[in-house]
Amino acid sequence: MTPHLDSDPRDPGAPLPPLPGHTSRGRLERVLRRGEFAVTAELNPPDSADPNDVYERAAVFEGWVDGINATDGSGANCHMSSVGICALLTRIGYAPVMQISCRDHNRIAIQGNVLGAAAMGVANILCLSGDGVQNGDQPDAKPVFDLDSISLLQTLRTMRDEQRFLSGRAITTPPAVFLGGAINPFAPPYDYRPFRLAKKIAAGAQFVQSQYCYDIPLLERYMARVRDLGLHEKCFILIGVGPLASARAARWMRSNVPGVHIPDGIIKRLEGAEKQKAEGKKICVELIQQVREIAGVSGVHVMAYRQEEFVAEIVHDSGILKERQPWRREANPSLAATEGAVAQVGERVVLDQAAAEAAVEA
Numbered sequence: 001m002t003p004h005l006d007s008d009p010r011d012p013g014a015p016l017p018p019l020p021g022h023t024s025r026g027r028l029e030r031v032l033r034r035g036e037f038a039v040t041a042e043l044n045p046p047d048s049a050d051p052n053d054v055y056e057r058a059a060v061f062e063g064w065v066d067g068i069n070a071t072d073g074s075g076a077n078c079h080m081s082s083v084g085i086c087a088l089l090t091r092i093g094y095a096p097v098m099q100i101s102c103r104d105h106n107r108i109a110i111q112g113n114v115l116g117a118a119a120m121g122v123a124n125i126l127c128l129s130g131d132g133v134q135n136g137d138q139p140d141a142k143p144v145f146d147l148d149s150i151s152l153l154q155t156l157r158t159m160r161d162e163q164r165f166l167s168g169r170a171i172t173t174p175p176a177v178f179l180g181g182a183i184n185p186f187a188p189p190y191d192y193r194p195f196r197l198a199k200k201i202a203a204g205a206q207f208v209q210s211q212y213c214y215d216i217p218l219l220e221r222y223m224a225r226v227r228d229l230g231l232h233e234k235c236f237i238l239i240g241v242g243p244l245a246s247a248r249a250a251r252w253m254r255s256n257v258p259g260v261h262i263p264d265g266i267i268k269r270l271e272g273a274e275k276q277k278a279e280g281k282k283i284c285v286e287l288i289q290q291v292r293e294i295a296g297v298s299g300v301h302v303m304a305y306r307q308e309e310f311v312a313e314i315v316h317d318s319g320i321l322k323e324r325q326p327w328r329r330e331a332n333p334s335l336a337a338t339e340g341a342v343a344q345v346g347e348r349v350v351l352d353q354a355a356a357e358a359a360v361e362a
Contacts, residue, residue, distance in 0.1 A: 006030050006327060015121055023160060023206070024178040026123025027095045027327055028067040032207065032236045037292060037320050038299030040067040040097060040209065040238060041311050045079035054080070054088045057308060062094075063328040064312045064321075067124055069209075069301070072099040075257075076136025083113050083122075090121035093329055097180065098122050103130030106146040107155065111165055114156060118175030126180040126209065127152040131258055149181055150203045157204030181205040183237075185222035186215060186261035194225040197235070207236040209301040212253075214262045214283075216290050223296050232296030239291045242303040243310060244280035247271040281310055281317075288318040 006016060006027040016025045022033065031038045041061050046053035061068055070085035086096040098117050100110060114125065129149045133141045147155060155166055156179055163174045181200040185193050197208065213219050219239065226232050244250045244262075247270035254262045266283065273279035288300050300320070304311050315321060 018176070022178075024123035024176050026067075026178055028097070028124050029178040029206075031066045031326075032298055036324060038066045038236070038238060039064065039302065039315055039320065039326065040069060040299065041065045041302045041304070041308070042069040042071060043085065044305060044308060045071055045074075045082075045085060047079055049080070051088050054085055055092070058089060058094055060308050061311055063325055064315045065302070066299075066326045067095045067097045069097045069099060069126065072101040072128070073104055073130065073136075074099075076103065076131045076133045076138075076141075078136075078138065083117055086117055086122045087120050093327070095124070095327065096122055097124040097126050099126045099128055100152065101128050101130030102145050102147045102149065102152055103133065103143050106144050107166055110147065110152065111155065111159060114159060114175050114177070115171070118177055123176065124178045124180060124207075125156060126182065127156065127205075128182055135258065150199055153179055153181060153200060153203035153205055178206055179204050180207040180209060182210070183208045184211040184259045185219055186211055186213065187259045190218070190222070191225075193222060194229055194231065197226065197231055198229060201231060201235045205235055207238060207298070209238045210240045211259045212240045212242055212262075212303065213287060213291065214266050216287065218261070219291070220294060223294050227296050232298075236298040237296060238299040238301045239294075239297055240301045240303055241284055241287050241291065242305065243277075243284040243307050243314065244270060245307060246276040246280070250280075277307075281314055284314050285317045288314070288320055292318075292320050 016027065016030075018025055019030065022029055028038065028040070041064075043054070043057050043061075046057070058068055068089060070082040070089070071079070072082035073079065082099050086098045089096040100113070105113070117125070127149050129145070133139055133143050156175070156177065158164060158166065159171060160174050160177060160179075163171045165171060183193065183197050183200070187193070200208065223232070223237075226237070244253075244266070247267050250262050250267050250270060253260050269283065270276050270279055291297055291300055302311050302314065304314070
């Protein structure tokens with residue numbers, strides 16, 4: 001594989017220089033604008049305050065993906081916050097995609113979080129309405145929904161491009177962010193879905209990530225209409241894929257995860273396999289290869305819930321990277337005293353915490 005083009009070997013966490021026509025200084029936008037087939041993945045957020053839990057989960061993606069999604073209370077369940085995960089990832093040079101769910105935040109909190117995230121180096125934001133609280137394990141929680149996904153896109157575009165809050169008050173340094181939204185070509189009404197994408201693009205979406213794709217013919221019909229409308233020329237489209245652990249897991253997802261469509265043929269194929277998990281990975285590889293051939297598709301978003309360790313294998317076996325290698329951390333040769341420190345982040349965090357505790361005790 002050829003080495004990545006978008007990093008400073010002296011400091012993997014350093015911001016990239018701005019480029020003409022780019023709204024962010026992030027690697028994901030650069031990869032997409034160069035016309036390369038992008039790969040993003042979803043990090044399973046920990047139920048923990050330990051930063052090492054984040055670093056360990058992110059490490060399996062290194063050198064295989066162009067961006068890591070930090071989910072925001074996905075499924076209406078509480079985990080480490082998206083902005084917290086992004087803060088940890090940007091420390092050591094990863095390119096996070098910060099998800100924002102309108103379910104849990106009002107416009108004041110959202111605008112403040114975006115400024116803070118941009119200040120930490122977050123370059124990509126995915127705008128979501130969010131699953132209803134009835135889908136989670138705390139159904140008595142009070143939903144917010146001050147904004148929806150489209151008005152959220154409009155809000156962040158206003159902050160970035162007009163350099164002002166919704167109140168009209170000026171922002172001294174606007175957030176340099178690449179704005180994204182979610183699409184679901186696999187949920188009825190199918191004819192409406194391309195027009196829903198058009199609305200998100202008009203609101204400010206520069207890239208979109210889709211719900212899981214297990215039905216290629218349905219995706220092909222959607223993309224044909226997208227191309228007819230010229231939407232693929234206005235927005236980068238990444239299609240969601242993921243391995244199924246078993247036929248039982250596939251049935252559960254189809255029944256319990258909003259918007260997931262899994263054809264009977266996929267489930268029957270899993271049932272007939274001697275090793276269902278291996279077959280699930282094989283199906284995922286085949287889907288990626290088929291998605292790659294559809295005109296107008298700019299990349300894939302790999303969602304391997306509780307199977308993140310297989311993402312590298314899936315991406316490798318699919319062959320979609322060809323000779324390209326996404327970003328990988330590199331040691332700083334000019335700092336011999338700290339060489340290898342990034343590879344030992346967990347140890348460093350423990351030492352820092354111990355030093356802080358000793359200082360307090362002193």
